[in-house]
Amino acid sequence: MRARGFTLLEFAVCMSLCALLSGALLVRLAHYQRESDRVAAQGLLGAMRTAMAVRAAQIGVAGGKGTVNELLLENPFSWLSRLPKNYQGEYYRPGPGLVKEGQWYFDPSDRTVNFVQHSDTFSSEIPKLLKFKVELLREPDPTRTGERREAEQGVTLAQLTEKAASTDH
Numbered sequence: 291m292r293a294r295g296f297t298l299l300e301f302a303v304c305m306s307l308c309a310l311l312s313g314a315l316l317v318r319l320a321h322y323q324r325e326s327d328r329v330a331a332q333g334l335l336g337a338m339r340t341a342m343a344v345r346a347a348q349i350g351v352a353g354g355k356g357t358v359n360e361l362l363l364e365n366p367f368s369w370l371s372r373l374p375k376n377y378q379g380e381y382y383r384p385g386p387g388l389v390k391e392g393q394w395y396f397d398p399s400d401r402t403v404n405f406v407q408h409s410d411t412f413s414s415e416i417p418k419l420l421k422f423k424v425e426l427l428r429e430p431d432p433t434r435t436g437e438r439r440e441a442e443q444g445v446t447l448a449q450l451t452e453k454a455a456s457t458d459h
Contacts, residue, residue: 327408342361358426361445364424365396383399
């Protein structure tokens, strides 16, 4: 009795099956990487928003020594008691590739907090650069009649829309 090995057709079918399963695995891994980035970014942004509220309260308690407008000029990473490991520092409009994927940086030129997401070769609709900015919350001032005035209600760390955000990373 002769030992029989794989035929070329059987080998091609096995390789096709392995390629198909590998492709499905890569798509799932990319999804989990995006979700990991999203959750980590939300956690850091929550810490920044809390630190911003504490900083705004400090300014309010200090009385006439400052206004909430000072928060618009500060680097939000300076409010944190400990910088995240994936914070690369301040960059004035960094070129593509200067900031690594999965890293945060502050851009003093437009006062934005930026996160460079990991590349996703399977989906082009996800922006690679997420931008956030400290903005004043304003509402119409009900105490002013006849004039169109707005009252400052506080500050927020808001995500900029894709139209306002650069995606050149």
